[in-house]
Amino acid sequence: MRKTALITGGSRGIGLGIAIHLAQRGFNLAINGVREQDAVADTITQLKSYGGEVIYCRADVGNAGQRAEMLQQVSDHYGTLHVLVNNAGVAPKERKDILETTEESFDRLMNMNLKGAFFLTQAVANRMINQQEGCIINVSSISATVASVTRPEYCISKAGLSMMTQLFAVRLGAHQIPVYEIRPGIIATDMTAGVKERYDQLIGNGLLVQPRWGLPDDVGKAVAMLAAGDLPYSTGQVIMIDGGLTLPRL
Numbered sequence: 001m002r003k004t005a006l007i008t009g010g011s012r013g014i015g016l017g018i019a020i021h022l023a024q025r026g027f028n029l030a031i032n033g034v035r036e037q038d039a040v041a042d043t044i045t046q047l048k049s050y051g052g053e054v055i056y057c058r059a060d061v062g063n064a065g066q067r068a069e070m071l072q073q074v075s076d077h078y079g080t081l082h083v084l085v086n087n088a089g090v091a092p093k094e095r096k097d098i099l100e101t102t103e104e105s106f107d108r109l110m111n112m113n114l115k116g117a118f119f120l121t122q123a124v125a126n127r128m129i130n131q132q133e134g135c136i137i138n139v140s141s142i143s144a145t146v147a148s149v150t151r152p153e154y155c156i157s158k159a160g161l162s163m164m165t166q167l168f169a170v171r172l173g174a175h176q177i178p179v180y181e182i183r184p185g186i187i188a189t190d191m192t193a194g195v196k197e198r199y200d201q202l203i204g205n206g207l208l209v210q211p212r213w214g215l216p217d218d219v220g221k222a223v224a225m226l227a228a229g230d231l232p233y234s235t236g237q238v239i240m241i242d243g244g245l246t247l248p249r250l
């Protein structure tokens with residue numbers, strides 16, 4: 001029987017990389033995002049070509065009512081949810097120095113990147129406890145530990161997601177539900193398109209041990225390994241997908 005995975009923000013960027021690898025591993029998919037169904041129709045068709053079922057769940061993860069509707073949709077269609085990938089995330093609309101960060105941007109990022117993921121995980125965890133089966137994977141960022149003073153609200157939201165991983169891992173361990181954190185570095189997606197030249201330069205100047213941009217495919221492979229149960233005795237762990245960016249060097 002095919003297992004089911006819900007991937008938030010799964011129709012483009014890193015989320016799509018994850019979706020492709022889970023589809024290739026035989027999962028049925030529930031793809032979440034905020035765009036209209038028509039805008040993602042081709043992507044859904046592409047994902048179906050791997051042989052499994054794919055549904056699109058349009059919902060703002062930062063909105064409690066829409067999260068509940070999304071889980072109802074998944075439950076009505078598939079019955080059981082085996083894997084939750086908390087991937088959806090937003091960057092600040094404008095990078096501003098920490099001395100200029102606005103409350104509006106701070107609230108937006110906390111609500112979407114952290115609070116939304118927390119309460120979605122809580123709701124899914126309660127269902128998985130009843131099943132005594134499941135797996136939860138959180139996509140954080142190197143920004144959980146690497147300080148960027150021009151987007152502090154992003155860094156804080158990802159540091160919170162990192163603690164969230166540990167908390168749910170501890171709480172769910174006895175229920176056979178591992179919880180992992182994937183920590184990507186610089187990945188080529190729409191999110192980084194606006195800072196491409198700056199990152200090209202940093203990579204050219206030796207920022208990375210593996211001197212190339214990361215790809216959604218790099219993250220997808222790691223998530224597929226975790227979702228398939230290939231790291232069974234490591235709940236709560238962080239998997240770095242950063243080309244060595246955070247390796248201490250001298």
Ligand code: NAP
Nearest residue numbers: 009013014033034035060061088089141184187189190191
């Ligand atoms: P992206 O290309 O900007 O895609 C973001 C995805 O999140 C989209 O699918 C979007 O949905 C979805 N999304 C945004 N707001 C949402 C909301 N309120 N509710 C539901 N879905 C929402 O970003 P990405 O680069 O793939 O990033 C994916 C994750 O990786 C994020 O958590 C990001 O922080 C993290 N990350 C990225 C990098 C990087 O270098 N790119 C590095 C480290 C970590 P629509 O498609 O419907 O708009």
